[in-house]
Amino acid sequence: xxxxxxxxGDVVNEMNYFAHGQHxxxxxxxGLPLVRFDGAKGTKNLVVDQMNKCVIYxxxxxxxxxxxxxxxxxxxxxxxxxxxxxxxxxVYEESVELLKDSTRLFVKIQENLKETxxxxxxxxxxxxxxxxxxxxxxxxxxxxSRVGSEEESSVELRDVVTHQKIPFKxxxxxxxxxxxxxxxxxxxxxxxxxxxxCEANRLEEIDRxxxxxxxxxxxxxPPVED
Numbered sequence: 265x266x267x268x269x270x271x272x273g274d275v276v277n278e279m280n281y282f283a284h285g286q287h288x289x290x291x292x293x294x295g296l297p298l299v300r301f302d303g304a305k306g307t308k309n310l311v312v313d314q315m316n317k318c319v320i321y322x323x324x325x326x327x328x329x330x331x332x333x334x335x336x337x338x339x340x341x342x343x344x345x346x347x348x349x350x351x352x353x354x355v356y357e358e359s360v361e362l363l364k365d366s367t368r369l370f371v372k373i374q375e376n377l378k379e380t381x382x383x384x385x386x387x388x389x390x391x392x393x394x395x396x397x398x399x400x401x402x403x404x405x406x407x408x409s410r411v412g413s414e415e416e417s418s419v420e421l422r423d424v425v426t427h428q429k430i431p432f433k434x435x436x437x438x439x440x441x442x443x444x445x446x447x448x449x450x451x452x453x454x455x456x457x458x459x460x461x462c463e464a465n466r467l468e469e470i471d472r473x474x475x476x477x478x479x480x481x482x483x484x485x486p487p488v489e490d
Contacts (some may be wrong), residue, residue: 265312266385273337276312276384283310283382303380310382315361318373319386321347329427330392332369335360337386370394370424394424395439403466404439407455411442438465 265275281287285300292298302403303309303343308330319333321344331344333351336359341349347362354360363369373394376383421430430439441458448454 266387266391268387268391272384272386273274276317276337279382280311282362284385288314301381311380312382312384313380314359316376316380316383318383318384318474320369320388320392322388322392329364330366330369330422331362331364332372333360334360337384339386366394366422366427367424370396391419393419393421395421395430395435396424397430398425400470403463405459405462406440407443407458408440409443409445411440440463451452 265272265279267275278287282290282299283301285291285298285302287299288296290297301307303311315335317335317337319339321331321333323329323331325346328344331347333340333347333354336351336354340346342350344364347364348355351360351362354453355362363372373383373385386474393404393406396402401416406419408419421432421435421439422428423430436442439459439462441462443458444454451457
């Protein structure tokens with residue numbers, strides 16, 4: 265679950281009620297079904313505990329580092345450069361863990377998701393999606409109706425190893441999919457069709473990489489200055 269707003273805490277509470285079988289609509293009371301996803305009896309664990317909450321901050325420069333404050337959904341005023349000062353009390357009390365490195369942040373999120381199937385991440389206005397382009401066996405896809413154009417996109421994609429931004433044109437219909445709401449309603453197979461297109465585009469990219477051919481989107485990028 266990801267949001268840039270203040271609503272994420274309420275969403276987490278509702279999800280946890282559901283996962284623990286305490287949601288009014290799925291509690292097993294008054295003839296309603298009992299549904300639980302807390303890891304018991306072979307079920308997935310969708311419970312969002314305290315350390316599976318995270319606030320992301322970005323360094324205020326091109327391709328700057330990302331940082332994560334694990335253990336909270338409260339965004340502090342001050343930004344990346346004042347993180348140690350802002351969370352000094354919480355870090356001392358060990359209620360918050362600070363990671364001020366994009367790669368370590370990505371690894372921590374991946375490790376958390378191996379233990380539970382759900383996390384709550386509070387992003388900035390522009391959400392960050394980490395992509396391991398060297399991992400040929402995993403395809404990261406974000407479906408979102410607010411992706412927009414390259415100039416207006418609410419998503420920033422980065423390579424988890426190099427920290428470089430991934431061009432919007434390169435990511436479109438491979439790592440990010442602009443969702444058309446009416447099409448979702450009209451076509452029950454909408455997401456499966458999108459998924460197949462993403463998989464086909466990724467396989468084509470992998471084949472091109474193995475042949476040693478450059479991606480057109482990469483060629484259009486301006487050179488990186490020292």
